[in-house]
Amino acid sequence: MGVLDIVVTVGLIAVLLRALVRRGPTPGPLLLAVVFGGLGLWRGFGPGPGWLLWPAVVLLTVTAVDVVIAARLFARMPRTESGPVKAELLADCRSDDGRQQLTLAVAPGGAVMMDGVWRDTARRDAVMLTGDCPVCLVEEVTAELAGPDSKALAAYRRDRDAGTNRLIVLRRRGDGWAADLEPVRASPRPFRPVGCPVHG
Ligand SMILES: [Zn+2]
Incomplete structure (x- = not known):
């Protein structure tokens, strides 16, 4: 396992834990989630260890659900x-x-x-x-x-x-x-x- 895969693994787990503890998308974590989720998919499907796919898929799914929930709340919010x-x-x-x-x-x-x-x-x-x-x-x-x-x-x-x-x-x-x-x-x-x- 190369240095890049170690960095991607640590980043993925850190961003995933943060996403699970502090729900709700805010611009910084959203960008981090997309970047590390994307890196995890790339390494997992490609040259890195295959198990990287799992935290990447979970992270991207949690992030997508948060974005959808936030968009629905915003649309329903009284003005x-x-x-x-x-x-x-x-x-x-x-x-x-x-x-x-x-x-x-x-x-x-x-x-x-x-x-x-x-x-x-x-x-x-x-x-x-x-x-x-x-x-x-x-x-x-x-x-x-x-x-x-x-x-x-x-x-x-x-x-x-x-x-x-x-x-x-x-x-x-x-x-x-x-x-x-x-x-x-x-x-x-x-x-x-x-x-x-x-x-x-
Ligand atoms: Zn004012």
């Missing part, structure tokens, strides 16, 4: 203006039987992710805003619930300016809400809105 989404979120968060926890994030493609936890259900929602800035929506809802001077909000803005995207996790605390930051699992690169005077 709406910022105002009604904000009003609905705040009304729910301020009602007694509304969300107990709300996780807000702007995905690398610009969708607003809004994971909610109620008393006995949990649901993942996402919307694509038509024209309005998704980062403004996330910051406005956080400021309304946790207060405009929330430390998490200031840290979110600072990290975002420095090039790192974050999740904002809002939880009910007493009569109000408290905000914490968590790392994003997929691509940490923040979305750059077009035409927003604050975030553009």
Whole structure:
């Protein structure tokens, strides 16, 4: 087994493990998956060891499934203006039987992710805003619930300016809400809105 086959094997296994642990295609891993999957097929079918075909086929299949799932989610995602989404979120968060926890994030493609936890259900929602800035929506809802001077909000803005995207996790605390930051699992690169005077 030559040096190239060792490199392809190590790369294939590393990218495959990453693809299985962190589901969802983001541009970097997608390119790596295609490159190492392609190298694995070439070595496996051709001059390298035949068993390289198996991890290559699994990697390319997992990657293709992730791309199809992401494309379907994107196609089905509701498209709406910022105002009604904000009003609905705040009304729910301020009602007694509304969300107990709300996780807000702007995905690398610009969708607003809004994971909610109620008393006995949990649901993942996402919307694509038509024209309005998704980062403004996330910051406005956080400021309304946790207060405009929330430390998490200031840290979110600072990290975002420095090039790192974050999740904002809002939880009910007493009569109000408290905000914490968590790392994003997929691509940490923040979305750059077009035409927003604050975030553009
Ligand atoms: Zn904005």
